[in-house]
Amino acid sequence: MIEVSRETRERLEVFAALLEKWNARINLVSPRDMPHLWERHIADSLRLVPFITRGSRVIDLGSGGGFPALMIGIACDAEMVMVESDQRKCAFLREAARACGVKAQAVSRRIEQAELPPAPYVTARALASLSQLLEWSAPFLLPGGKALFLKGKNLPDELTEAERCWHMQHRILDNRAASGGAIIEISDIKRVE
Template sequence: MSGDVSRETFSRLEVFASLLRTWNTRINLVSPRDMEQLWPRHIEDSLQLAPLVPQGARVIDLGSGGGFPGMIVGIAAGAEMVFIESDRRKAAFLREAARACGVRAQVMAQRIEVARPAPAPVVTARALAPLDILLGWAAPLLASGGYALFLKGKSLPDELTEAGARWQMSHESHPSRTDPQGTILKVWDIRPVEEE
């Protein structure tokens, strides 16, 4: 899949990968056993979101951690990123990575529940929380007409059922190209069931 990106984007992704490897020796951004699979498991998985994000759009990334998917979206889609990451060491890494990779970014070292960035057209998250919780976090951060993109695993059908008890939403699924059990879930028009 990395062949789908321009040479400039690929070189910026390589800068990011190198920086992540260096920082990962000091703080746990990616589990050590995942480092050998950094490109397919993390970078290429996150890259799948880039075509679903309008070029240059403002994007809020929830629980950004080691920069997945947010930093990859920032690089590949030229997005203006807002990273919300409560761990201050990871937030420091995100600031350094954004600078090194030329990503326009604001890093909020806060818990998602208390962070109050201006709403954005796109909200992203990967391997963060069950859908029910993600919807509660994403809904107030989405601009009118905006949508959320969540990378989800094999438990998605159960999560959709569970979330449906509390949330009304429109959604569509795209199969993951990197994980046979994975799905990219696009969600919009999120509102609590009580509003009906």
């Protein structure tokens, strides 16, 4: 896990306790993942923090249980816009943001129906194929903005597929060979004509 301040650690602990409480009522995280919450979800989401400018506005797609949105909000003091279609999960996101002192807005809409001003960053984790993420994120990025996606071991195949439909600049920022996971940063997204 990246190094965080004592205050940030305390806010992450508030989040973890709240998630555990809510998870008993709505499925935010798989029950089998709860014993590994810190390493599988919190630490994994915090991997994005070094690549986001502190205090930036970030749109997170499919925010679900708050990963990576609330981890970024807590650790980067970012202004988070969390797009989540499930109203129960949006209620959790609002409560968790309030409890953790995160500047955040939870938008209860399907991603393709959300109307939001563009932001410098768009993030997502465990949501969809890279091609689909590009389709969803392109309208939400400011010129010069960056999409940051936590992807699994299928990233090379997803990238090949996405390049058939999209022109983009990309680079792999954090590759975890053991787990097969990586962070991909994408900018200058344009659909192939």
